[in-house]
Amino acid sequence: MSPSDVQFLRRLIADNALERRSGVISIQMVEKEGIGRLKGQTVAYTPLDLVKAENLLKSRGYGTVTSTGHTRSDAPPGGSEKYGALAVMADLVAVVPIGPGMDLIAPPNGFIAVPAQAAMDLPYEILLVCENLEPLLNIRQYHWLLEFINDRPTLALFRGKPQQFNTNAAARVIADTERLRPTLAFFDFDPKGLAMAASLPRREALCLPQWSELRPVVESAQRSNLFTQSLHACRAQLDKELDPEIALAWQRLKGLSLGLDQEGFPR
Known part of the structure; x- marks a missing residue:
């Protein structure tokens, strides 16, 4: 599974998505993993598809949530405190x-x-x-x-x-x-x-x-x-x-x- 595949599935789960515009990755997920259903120029998802996405990530050893980074208060020395930091409202x-x-x-x-x-x-x-x-x-x-x-x-x-x-x-x-x-x-x-x-x-x-x-x-x-x-x-x-x-x-x-x-x- 490529990094782009992992990112796609994580975003799908995080957004609780019911629909996405069809693209290379979304179509591959429909055809190879049975996640989603093609509907014209879009791919439709049900809550069961989101569960499939979670299980697929876990079965490949990936977490379902993107690494959270750090707060600005805990930023490492050097560079901007904003780089790699969580959004203030993230939690x-x-x-x-x-x-x-x-x-x-x-x-x-x-x-x-x-x-x-x-x-x-x-x-x-x-x-x-x-x-x-x-x-x-x-x-x-x-x-x-x-x-x-x-x-x-x-x-x-x-x-x-x-x-x-x-x-x-x-x-x-x-x-x-x-x-x-x-x-x-x-x-x-x-x-x-x-x-x-x-x-x-x-x-x-x-x-x-x-x-x-x-x-x-x-x-x-x-x-x-x-x-x-x-x-x-x-x-x-x-x-x-x-x-x-x-x-x-x-x-x-x-x-x-x-x-x-x-x-x-x-x-």
């Missing part, structure tokens, strides 16, 4: 502590940025994983989430996104193999959102409003693009899903052929 995650017994309080309509390890050390009982950043800012406005939180110390976490907060840092908090706290999945109501929820470890619940409240909002918003743009990439995984919550949500989503972003959820 930061965006969180909102909720409920009793938490050591930090986020400002109204705001969040706190802390290192991943500091987030894991907070005294929460359950981790609420949020797909998008704006809903995290407004997390307290989704009053129906209280039914899932159930008066427990909770940490709401933005899952990360390229150019915003590092997905690897958020993934460390989600994994947290030492404490193994349960998780809540708060994602868009679309194929991609359900696929990510299905893959969330230790998931206690899929967080959606009551169907009687959600359905009319979905129908009113008419966001067919949210259904179609990730349908082909996620359909095979969701059609095989046995979890009752995910399977029911998938049947309802297919029945409407419409999706809804978190920002549009009832509050």
